[in-house]
Amino acid sequence: MTERLQNIARKIGGPLYSNRRLIEYYWQRTQRNKLAVLGLSFIAFLILLALIGPFFTLDPTLVNFEENNLPPVGFATEESVYNIYTDEFTTTEISGTWKHPLGTDSKGRDMLAMIISGARISLQVGLIATGIAITLGTIIGVLSAYLGGWADNILMRFTDVMMTFPFFLLLVLIVFIFGPSLALIVLVIGITGWTGTARLLRSEALSLRTRDFVTAAKALGASDGRVIFGHLIPNVASLIIVIATLSIPGVILAEAALSFIGLGDPTTTSWGIILNSGQQSLDTAWWIAVEPGIMLFLTVLAFNFLGDGLRDAFDPKSNI
Amino acid sequence: MGKSWLRDYIIKRLIYAVIIAWGIVTITFVLVRVGPSSPADKYLANMAASGQDVSQITTAIEARYGVDKPIFEQYADYMVNLFQWDWGWSFSTSMPVIDLIKTHWIYSFQLILLSSLFAAFLGILIGIYSAVKQYTKIDYTATFLSFIGISIPNFWLGVMLILLFSVKLGLFKAYYDTTLPLFSLENLKALVLPVITLGTGMLAGYVRYTRSAMLDNLRKGFVTTARAKGLPERTVIGKHAFRNAILPLFTIIMFDLGSIVFGGAYLTEIVFGIPGLGQISFNAIFADDYPVVVAVTLIGTFLILMINLITDVAYTYLDPRIRYD
Numbered sequence: 001m002t003e004r005l006q007n008i009a010r011k012i013g014g015p016l017y018s019n020r021r022l023i024e025y026y027w028q029r030t031q032r033n034k035l036a037v038l039g040l041s042f043i044a045f046l047i048l049l050a051l052i053g054p055f056f057t058l059d060p061t062l063v064n065f066e067e068n069n070l071p072p073v074g075f076a077t078e079e080s081v082y083n084i085y086t087d088e089f090t091t092t093e094i095s096g097t098w099k100h101p102l103g104t105d106s107k108g109r110d111m112l113a114m115i116i117s118g119a120r121i122s123l124q125v126g127l128i129a130t131g132i133a134i135t136l137g138t139i140i141g142v143l144s145a146y147l148g149g150w151a152d153n154i155l156m157r158f159t160d161v162m163m164t165f166p167f168f169l170l171l172v173l174i175v176f177i178f179g180p181s182l183a184l185i186v187l188v189i190g191i192t193g194w195t196g197t198a199r200l201l202r203s204e205a206l207s208l209r210t211r212d213f214v215t216a217a218k219a220l221g222a223s224d225g226r227v228i229f230g231h232l233i234p235n236v237a238s239l240i241i242v243i244a245t246l247s248i249p250g251v252i253l254a255e256a257a258l259s260f261i262g263l264g265d266p267t268t269t270s271w272g273i274i275l276n277s278g279q280q281s282l283d284t285a286w287w288i289a290v291e292p293g294i295m296l297f298l299t300v301l302a303f304n305f306l307g308d309g310l311r312d313a314f315d316p317k318s319n320i
Numbered sequence: 321m322g323k324s325w326l327r328d329y330i331i332k333r334l335i336y337a338v339i340i341a342w343g344i345v346t347i348t349f350v351l352v353r354v355g356p357s358s359p360a361d362k363y364l365a366n367m368a369a370s371g372q373d374v375s376q377i378t379t380a381i382e383a384r385y386g387v388d389k390p391i392f393e394q395y396a397d398y399m400v401n402l403f404q405w406d407w408g409w410s411f412s413t414s415m416p417v418i419d420l421i422k423t424h425w426i427y428s429f430q431l432i433l434l435s436s437l438f439a440a441f442l443g444i445l446i447g448i449y450s451a452v453k454q455y456t457k458i459d460y461t462a463t464f465l466s467f468i469g470i471s472i473p474n475f476w477l478g479v480m481l482i483l484l485f486s487v488k489l490g491l492f493k494a495y496y497d498t499t500l501p502l503f504s505l506e507n508l509k510a511l512v513l514p515v516i517t518l519g520t521g522m523l524a525g526y527v528r529y530t531r532s533a534m535l536d537n538l539r540k541g542f543v544t545t546a547r548a549k550g551l552p553e554r555t556v557i558g559k560h561a562f563r564n565a566i567l568p569l570f571t572i573i574m575f576d577l578g579s580i581v582f583g584g585a586y587l588t589e590i591v592f593g594i595p596g597l598g599q600i601s602f603n604a605i606f607a608d609d610y611p612v613v614v615a616v617t618l619i620g621t622f623l624i625l626m627i628n629l630i631t632d633v634a635y636t637y638l639d640p641r642i643r644y645d
Binding site for chain 2: 286
C-alpha cells in the first residue's frame with residue numbers, strides 16, 4: 001500500500017518527490033520568508049487542533065441554559081435580572097471561568113469546543129473542495145494545451161463560459177434549491193472552482209509542450225498519457241502547489257459566507273454558523289461573533305502568507 | 321482601415337453573450353425543476369402550516385406556473401416570459417418580481433458604486449506611493465496591511481464595525497435607514513460602514529496590483545529616459561509609469577466587479593440590512609420565494625456578461641495596439 005502511494009507520489013510529484021535536494025532548496029527559500037513560516041506554523045497548529053482538539057473539549061452541541069452567555073476568561077459582563085417581587089433590576093457581574101475558557105454562546109454551548117469543531121469543518125471544506133478543483137483544473141488545462149487545435153478551443157471556450165458564472169450567486173441558488181448539506185457545498189465549490197487553475201496551467205503547459213524533453217519522450221514512443229502524467233504535470237507541480245495554497249482561503253470563506261447567511265449545513269458547527277448567531281447577540285455577548293471571525297481571518301491570512309512565500313520560493317527569477 | 325474589425329468583434333461577442341445567457345437561463349430552469357421540491361410545493365407547505373386554504377392557492381399557482389403542461393412547453397413559456405420582462409410573481413412580497421427588482425436595484429448600485437470608487441481611488445494612490453517608496457517602512461506597512469485587508473472576511477469586518485462603532489461607541493446606526501432620501505448627507509453617513517466593509521478587500525487588492533504594476537514599469541527603459549530628460553518626478557510617475565500600469569489595473573478592477581463585488585455586496589447588504597438585490601434574494605430564500613432567488617442570480621450573470629464585453633471593447637481604446645481578429 002505504502003509502496004503504491006510512493007509510486008503515485010513519485011509519478012505526480014516528479015522532480016519534487018524524487019529529488020530530495022530540490023525540496024530542501026525550496027524549503028530553505030521558503031524559510032527566508034518569515035511570514036510564510038508563520039503561516040505554515042499556524043496551519044500546522046490548526047490541523048493539530050482539528051485532529052486532536054475534540055478529544056479534550058466538551059461536546060460542542062451540549063446545550064446548558066444555566067451557563068449561557070458566559071464571557072471568555074479575563075472578561076466580565078453585566079447581566080440585569082428583573083426581580084418580580086421587588087420590582088427592581090438587579091445587576092450582577094458575570095466573569096469568565098476556566099470551565100469555558102472562550103465563554104459560552106446564547107444556548108450555553110462551550111465556545112472553545114465550537115471553535116475547534118468549526119476548524120475541522122473549515123479545513124475539510126478547504127482541502128477537499130480545493131483538491132477537486134485543482135485536479136479538474138490541472139487535467140483540463142494540461143490536456144487543452146497538449147491536444148491543441150479544436151479540443152483546446154472547445155475546452156477553453158467552456159472555461160470562459162464557466163468563468164462568467166457569478167460563482168457566489170450560483171452557490172446560493174444551488175444550495176437553496178437542493179438544501180444545505182456540507183457534501184453538496186464542497187462538491188459545488190470544487191466543480192465550479194477549477195477555471196483559474198485550468199487557464200494558468202494551460203499557458204504554462206503550452207510553453208512546456210514544445211520543449212526538447214517532451215519531444216524526446218515522444219520520440220522514444222511514450223504514449224499521450226505518459227507524456228501528460230509523467231512529464232507535463234510533474235513539471236508544473238510547483239505551480240499547482242502555489243495555486244492550491246492560494247485557493248484554499250477563498251473556498252473556506254465561501255463556505256463561511258454561506259453558513260453566515262443561513263445556508264450552512266445545520267447539522268454542523270461551522271465558523272459561519274457561529275458568526276451568524278453571534279450577530280444577533282452583539283450587544284449582549286460580543287465574543288460569539290468575534291471569536292470565530294478571528295479564527296477565520298487568521299486561517300485565511302496564514303494560507304495567503306504561505307502561498308505568497310511558496311510562489312516566491314518556486315520562482316527562479318525572484319531573488320529572496 | 322478604420323475600426324470595422326471592432327464592429328465585427330462586438331457583434332461576435334454579443335452573439336456569444338446571448339448564447340451564454342441562454343445557457344445560464346436553461347441551467348437555472350433545469351436546476352429548479354430537478355430540485356427536490358417544486359416551487360409550488362414549498363410555498364403550499366408554508367401556507368398549509370399557517371392554516372390557509374390550500375386548494376384555492378393550488379389552483380392559482382398551477383395556472384401561474386402552467387405545471388400541468390409538458391416540460392418543453394413550460395421551458396418555452398419560461399424563455400418567452402423572460403424576454404417579455406415577465407419574471408414571475410413574488411409570493412412573499414405579493415408583487416411581480418420585475419417590480420421588486422426595479423425598486424431595489426438602486427440600493428445595490430449605490431453601495432457598489434461608492435465602494436468601488438473608494439477602493440479604486442485610495443488603493444491606486446497608496447499603491448503608487450508604496451511603489452515609489454519601495455523597501456521603506458511605509459512600503460512594508462502598506463504591504464502588510466494589504467495582506468490583512470485581503471484576508472479579512474468582509475462580512476465579519478461588517479459585524480465588527482457594527483460592534484465597535486454602533487454598539488460600543490454609538491457613532492453610526494447599526495441598521496440602514498430605508499426612509500432616507502437617496503441623495504442626502506444622512507444617506508451618505510449611513511453608507512460609511514457598508515462602504516468600508518465592501519471596499520476594504522478591494523482596496524487591499526488594488527494596493528497590491530498597483531504596486532506591482534508600477535514597480536514593473538519603473539524599472540523600464542522609458543522611465544529612465546524620462547528622468548534623463550530632466551522631467552520632474554511627478555510627471556515621470558504620473559504620466560509615464562502610471563499610464564502604462566492602467567491597463568492591467570483596469571482588468572483587475574473590472575474582473576473584481578464581476579466576481580468579488582457581487583458576492584461581497586450580497587453579504588454586506590445582509591449584514592447592514594440595506595434593501596438591495598442581495599437582501600431581497602436573502603429574504604426570498606427564507607420565504608421559499610423561488611422566482612426572486614432565480615431572478616437575482618440571472619441579473620448578476622447578465623451584468624457580468626455585459627461587464628466582460630465592455631472591458632474587452634474598452635481595451636481597444638485604452639491600448640490601441642490590441643486587436644481582436
